[in-house]
Amino acid sequence: MIQETFNIPDFSRLQQLIDASTAADVQRALHDDRIDIAGLAALLSPAADDHLPALASRSARITNRRFGRTIQIYAPIYLSNFCVNRCAYCGFAAHNTIERRVLTMAEAEQEAAILQGRGFNHILLVAGEAPARLGVDYLAGLALRLRDRFAAISIEVQPLEEEEYARLFAAGITSVAVYQETYDRTVYQQVHHAGKKCDFDYRLATPARAAAAGMREIGIGALLGLADWRLEGLALGLHLAWLRKHYWRTALTVSFPRLRPAEGGFQPLVRVNERMLSQLIFSLRIFDPDVGLLLSTREEARFRHGMIGLGPTRYSAGSCTAPGGYARPELSGEQFAIGDHRSVQEVCADICGRGYDPVRKDWDATFQRKEAGWELSAPSR
Numbered sequence: 001m002i003q004e005t006f007n008i009p010d011f012s013r014l015q016q017l018i019d020a021s022t023a024a025d026v027q028r029a030l031h032d033d034r035i036d037i038a039g040l041a042a043l044l045s046p047a048a049d050d051h052l053p054a055l056a057s058r059s060a061r062i063t064n065r066r067f068g069r070t071i072q073i074y075a076p077i078y079l080s081n082f083c084v085n086r087c088a089y090c091g092f093a094a095h096n097t098i099e100r101r102v103l104t105m106a107e108a109e110q111e112a113a114i115l116q117g118r119g120f121n122h123i124l125l126v127a128g129e130a131p132a133r134l135g136v137d138y139l140a141g142l143a144l145r146l147r148d149r150f151a152a153i154s155i156e157v158q159p160l161e162e163e164e165y166a167r168l169f170a171a172g173i174t175s176v177a178v179y180q181e182t183y184d185r186t187v188y189q190q191v192h193h194a195g196k197k198c199d200f201d202y203r204l205a206t207p208a209r210a211a212a213a214g215m216r217e218i219g220i221g222a223l224l225g226l227a228d229w230r231l232e233g234l235a236l237g238l239h240l241a242w243l244r245k246h247y248w249r250t251a252l253t254v255s256f257p258r259l260r261p262a263e264g265g266f267q268p269l270v271r272v273n274e275r276m277l278s279q280l281i282f283s284l285r286i287f288d289p290d291v292g293l294l295l296s297t298r299e300e301a302r303f304r305h306g307m308i309g310l311g312p313t314r315y316s317a318g319s320c321t322a323p324g325g326y327a328r329p330e331l332s333g334e335q336f337a338i339g340d341h342r343s344v345q346e347v348c349a350d351i352c353g354r355g356y357d358p359v360r361k362d363w364d365a366t367f368q369r370k371e372a373g374w375e376l377s378a379p380s381r
Ligand code: SF4
Pocket: 083, 084, 085, 086, 087, 090, 091, 092, 093, 094, 127, 128, 129, 197
C-alpha cells in the first residue's frame, strides 16, 4: 500500500524558482550531465527562450542515446463517451449534448481487430468517467479477450483504487495514463465543475496507486492551455521525480495534450504555441533522459514531422476519438477534433523518411504473464 503521497507546492513557490533563473543557470543546465529541479526551472524560464536551438540539440542527443532512432506507434480505442464529470474543456462533459454510446464487448473487439489489421500492437483503451456504464468488470473482461492479440494494452479511464488496478494488471492491462490536467489548484477548481474529478488530491495520488498495484508503465501529463505552461512543466518534473524515487521499477511517460476545439466551445485560458510546447518537451527530456514522451494526433502533421528525433518517443497515428469510429467513421460524438489526419501508413512513412524506425512492438505480454501471474483465463471466443 502507498505510504506517502505526492504533494504539489503552491504555484507561487514554483513561480519564484522560474523567476530566479538567469542566463548563467540556463548555460549550466545545458552542459551538466544531470540537472535537478532548479536546472529544469532554468530551462523552462524566460531566460531560456532565446536558446531553443541549443535545447533542441541537447534534447535530440539525449533522446538518440537513450532510445535510438525509434518512435513507438500506438492508437487509442474510445470505448465510451459517457461521463459524469463536467470538465469545462471536454466534449464528453456531462453537460454537452452529444450522441452518447458505450461499445459492447463485441464492438470493442471489432475496433481492436481493425487496429490489429492496420499493424498496431500497442493500444490505449479510453473512456469518459462513468463507472456505472463502464467499470472494472468491463475493462477486465475486455483485457482478457484482447491480451493475447496485443503486445501491450494501456488504459486512460477514471481513476481507480489500488486493488482495482491490481485486478486489471492480472487481467492483462500493462499501463495506466492519468493526467492531472492542471497542477494549479485554483485553476483546477475553476474548470472542474462537478463529479468526482473535482477532488484534486485523489487524482494527484492516482499514478502512485497504479504504480503500487504493479502496473508496468504510468503516464502523467498536463492539459496545456489551462495554466502557465512553464509552471505546469515544473510541476510535471516534480511529479516525475517523486514517482521515480518511490516506484523506480515503473516506466514513466509524459504527454503534452494541448487544448483542441471541442463540443461546448471552450477557449484556452492561456496561450501555448508550438514554440512553447517545444521548449517544454526539450526541457523535460533534458531533465529526465529515461522518460517516454508522447506527441499525439492533437498536434498537426507539420509539427509532428518537425519534432521527429528531437525528444518525443511515441506517436499515436490514424486516431479516431469517437467510440466505434474505426468501424463506422461516420459516427459523431468525438472528444476533440484531431490535428493530424494522416493514416498510420503515412505517419510511418514520414518517420522512416527522417531515418527513424516506427516501432510497433517493444514489449511482449509473455513478460507480464510471468509477473502478474495471469491467473484468470481468457474466455472462449
Ligand atoms: S476530461 Fe475526462 S472526466 Fe472530464 S469530461 Fe472529459 S471524459 Fe469526462
